[in-house]
Amino acid sequence: MPVSRSLFLLFLLHLAVLVVARRSIASSEKITSPWQTLSGNAPLVIAKGGFSGIFPDSSYHAYALALITSLPNVVLWCDVQLTKDGDGICFPYLNLGNSSSISYVFNDTKMYRVNGQLMEGFFSVDFTLDDLTNVYLTQGIYSRANKFDGNMFKILTVEDVAKQLKPPGLWLNIQHDAFFTQHNLSMRSFVLSVSRRVIVSYISSPEVAFLRSITARFKQSTTKLVFRFLRADDIEPTTNQTYDSILKNLTFVKTFASAILVPKNYIWPVNTDLYLQPHTSVVLNAHREGLEVFASDFANDVPLSYNYSYDPIKECLSFIDNGKFSVDGILSDFPITPSEAIDCFAHLSTNSSGKAPLVISHNGASGIYPSSTDIAYKQAFDDGADVIDCAVQMTQDGVSICLGSINLMDGTNVVQTDFNSRSTTIRQIQPIPGIFTFNLTWEEIKTLKPVISNPSRDFALYRNPAYKYAGSIFSLKDFLAFAKDKPLSVLISIENAAYLAESLGLSVTNAVIDALNQSGYNNQTNQKVMIQSSNRSVLIKFKEKTNYQLVYKIDEDIRDADDSSIKDIKQFAHSVAITKESVFPTNQLFLTGATNIVSKLQSSNLTVYVYLFRNEFVSQAWDFFSDPVVEINSFVMGAGIDGIITDFPGTATAYRNNKCLKMGKNKPYYMNPVEPGALMQVITAEFLPPAESPNPVLTESDVAEPPLASITKNITTTGNGTVASPETSPKSSGHLQSTACVFLSSLGMLLLLL
Template sequence: MGIMILQFCFLVLVQLSIPALSAVGVGSNKTSEWQTLDGREPVVIARGGFSGLMPDSSVDAYYLAMGISGPNTILWCDVQLTKDGFGICLPDLRLDKYTDIDVYDNKTKTYLINGQPSSGMFSLDYTVEELLNHLSLKQGLLERSEKFDYTSSIVTVDHLQSLEPPGIWLNIQHDLFYREQSLSMKNYLMLNPNILPTYISSPEVGFLKSIGAHFQNTTTELVFRFLEDNMTEVSTNQTYASLMTKLSFIKTFASGILVPKGYIWPINEEAYLLPHTSLVVDAHKIGLKVFASEFANDAHVFAYNYSYDPLSEVLSFIDNGQFSVDGLLTDFPITASEAVGCFSHMDKNFSSTVTEKPLVISHNGASGVLPGCTDLAYKQAVEDGANIIDCSVQITKDGVLICLESPDLMVGTTVTTSAFSAEYSTIPDIKTQPGIYTFNFTWPQIQNDLKPKITNPIFEGYGLLRNPVNSNDGNFITLMEFLAFAKDSTQLSGILISIENAQFISETLGHDIISSVMKALSDHRYNNQTRQQVMIQSSHSSVLTVFKQRTSYKCVYKIEKLFGDVDSAAIRDMKTFADSVALRKDSIFPKVSQFMTGETKIVGKLQSANLSVYAYVLMNEYLTQPWDFYSDPIVQIGSYVRGALVDGLITDFPSSASAYKKNTCYDDKDPPIYMLPIQPGDLLAYMPARVMPPSRSPLPSLSVADVVEKPLREAGRNDSVGVDQMAPTPNGALPTTTPICLSIGALLLFFILQIN
């Protein structure tokens, strides 16, 4: 509990030092802009506390929600009753899913709940003393971390109120069921005057009507909760879809409604947004507040329109120019707090130059949204606010330089389903696994016979696909086309050209790719202009040395090795050929089993030597992030920018990084607590010793030997000889180090390995 208490105490200090903030909300200067019913900012409701990380309804989850969310965050409690009539907070009638009841008692019972039989172990069969003394809480969803299980006991409603949160929301889900078992939610609320909830919700009309008179002259608001539209409300025997057409009737016993977010922004079968409904506007017209539920950063059903950015989803409900819900029920209250406090209405308030740090550098364009290295991906990156767009240069059989993530066409193209699917070979100088390489095909063959294919870096078994409807959109482009497009953009501050495998291309293919890139840049007059900076990136110091000697372009040394420190001698050597360094994310924030173990000092050391530092590659999908970032891309970005103080971010999703730079709290000297960088290793310190991730050996230090390379050897043949003039192997491919023939089964196995 230690870390959470410290965070909570810090929040209290913030509130005491800025009393006006608590009085009017997180963003008092924006109150008049809100399209909520009362013109105030939407409330953030933490469902079971911070249940996206900690066990739902645990004291740790509640402390965490208060500690790192907005100062007015409301704590949600699903009220269940015990055998002796006490109210506890637990998200289900049954104890099985969220507690270790099976250790204490494994006798199941079956009850009828709204006419349907349900088996398990129920709270009403145990006294509050039994539950508090013998049970511990656990995470109820398998996709969430189990590392915080069994550290907290069940929380009673009285205990929750003793935490003195800004407000409490009591949800009474099954009043009818408890009444059938001779227990009364109504009596529990009325006979406990110390319970002073800010909101009470229920999906049962009869229950809300029965308590209306008792709370009529109090500050407690009653909210009718809508369930799925085809379900039947037990006291009226009407479907929730039918009740949705009778908002005036609901207004007679409730001041607001709580609806699943799909009631407002429905999605189709392909998980894309449909036009929003008129629900919020209609409810506001008759004086009903609207609260939206089911927000979770790790949701399995996430509209592709949001590009796995939960902040974008929240903003669509509160800052769309047409309406705003009055509150958001979420498992991750930090994200909703960010949206309300710092990211709403920011277009009206933002003014900045495109070069302001951190630099937003695309990774294959906006490759999280569209197939990478295509004309559409680059256009999208510019629209999304990238400062720098990138081209990874590859070469074709006829000597054309093109932009593709990899020389292996199995990455980012449809080659495996094309007529060229058998043209694979193994080239250890490039990678140990087989590939189908660009230099075995002419540019017309690639351009006309293949299609782009969006890259899904996360194992597809999780269902985290990227924008499947547009997965083959766009056109491949040449380096010359890329340069022309970038040159015409007034929004870009520069370009990044990535060059790998230069030695192989020189010796085996006989092409001087470095000179070809220099000539292309010169042809587009990049060598005598200052409006857009040119950055050359490579993981080979020998390549950057040539550019450093022959041009004035900025050189970026990409370090693919994972390391935890850097020798002074290595830094001195880097200074001779590089202006900046691109580091893997985990070299800045090392992690074990998806938990961060601390922060290295590498960024500071490199910056002290006047080397800028860029972190790569940032992605929005929650599975790519350590748990410490709360499955929130903005927390991840903020931790690298405000915490590690990097100079730039290389990302598949430029829109998220650009939005971070525009947020209205960006320049605050004392930003809200939910915008502060995380403290690496805090979650590890909080875990019980028995479930700590295994310790790992210290990451190696980067030495001179890792950096120094022999100079590039000259091309093996005259540069005027095109790649297409080289003698092909019998199957039409260029000579390779290890020609192979794979069976269909082996090829399928390779594809599976690629996905993993």
């Protein structure tokens, strides 16, 4: 698609002026630095090949997107390869076949020895710059979207990047000087020559000989030389020592470099089970030698240590804000994430607490511990959730319990027990066999082990396996006792009430009302009680008997709701819970646009909650950059939702407390919501996903349903096995609160300019 580069660069210049002005004011007020970097300045963000987590590495679009979505002093990284005629190009690999269309243009591969190993492919040393004119950059990491490969991104030279994009900083990485020397090409000559024509901020290499060869020329320059460490047991070719051995002699490194670049696991090792080990002393040791430390290998779309709960900002913070040290910069494929961490999330006050959006747990902190267990609820409370939830199920002996699913096979180890023989098919609930809570007594269920949910296991992404079977299942009575007198509201979710009433004679509504009364929630106003259901009849029952806040859950993706359906919902509910897809519809995980369903419901005085937020990157649209905070921010600031329902309440509350939300018009550009459909518009026609039918409109007939059946024999109990009263309960108290946000974003316009 055409590129309006002059207009785009004009915007960047305007944005830079605004940001520098804001930073100047802030710096004039700063007294002491909170940063534990070598210089005391905030860490740098280095964009590896630009925003290579989205667009092909080293493409114009990748570099441009990095400039838009990162800190104003972001440094653009270029892996330099030399062509046959000595031009320096930015390309991520020595083998051009890995991330380009070269195999469609040329047929013959070559085989060369690289670091002692034979490598077959297409190498820049065999082609002139003109030869590469019709070779285009493509996405080289196959787990990432290849939808942008039709844009025919040109291979850029080092000077193209410097002069066309005018980055605040440029980092040249020289990975294979020895290889180019073998082919009679001088990387040293190229680097010295190009540094006279463009400003180069950093030059890195894993080869001691190369850095030594240019040390004298850059001694009086502002350009910093960086020694790059590879895997600990790899051999550095000049010294014939392992990188681990060189790490023990940083005094030696200081003789030819002013900084080191190390893989992140040099600083925070991770064991084979993906759990963090104690941090090393690498950063502190390097700082004592006067060496800056940059950390590499940051990417949002790879499995992180389980300690980070799939939150890449949390990972970044462990390197820059841990109270003991800070790296001097982070090299990332997703530069927006370290930018957020540095600018918005680092050094937050312990009493910093935002008000909106409302954070509602989903089966407690079920992204960290097994759903609906004591430890999942405690974690949700510790994480600052406003509301903890209990999905009420009924046991065979009428005890109301908290469990995310009525099918015990979904959240317990029941299939590995003798109760496996109680499997049955109940088509009113699900089309496949299950072992349901009403097939077992409460005492029998208490013998089961809860099992952590793994909704992304098809992608080999698992949750906290060390605690796979941890915790104890809560009865509703236990749940209410846990929440009592804490700064918490409670949400009780009720499904399958009609089946339980008609087929089993169990009144889950009466069980919940009685449990709330017996726990004292009916005669207090400090703790809000919310009742959620996708069944109109359930909420009407509660409206008749209580004054709790009622939440109608729309359990399908919709694009709109007609006026009659909204009018009907208002008769029995204060709030509505809708899916993420109902707000921002997607096609093959690309946002296609935005609906107006949130503002429409809010205009009818209905509070809007959205479900289900998860940190695993595969649960998010590409437009959110595999960053759960970008997703949350877009729903809050872009769609104006009132609350989020999440497996990871800690991530949501951290977002709510970040200091950039308090900056108003001065907040960083990357803390604006994404423009829905912006990435889709960059995809060329032949790569567009097939069109899909739009989601349906919610109508009054979708909401309507018959009342719950009368219970002639009520055996419901409240958690201790005693029979609950079927009598009508006195009305209980509750209250309603609502917030609204304003939609703003111009990212889509900017991407269209690329």
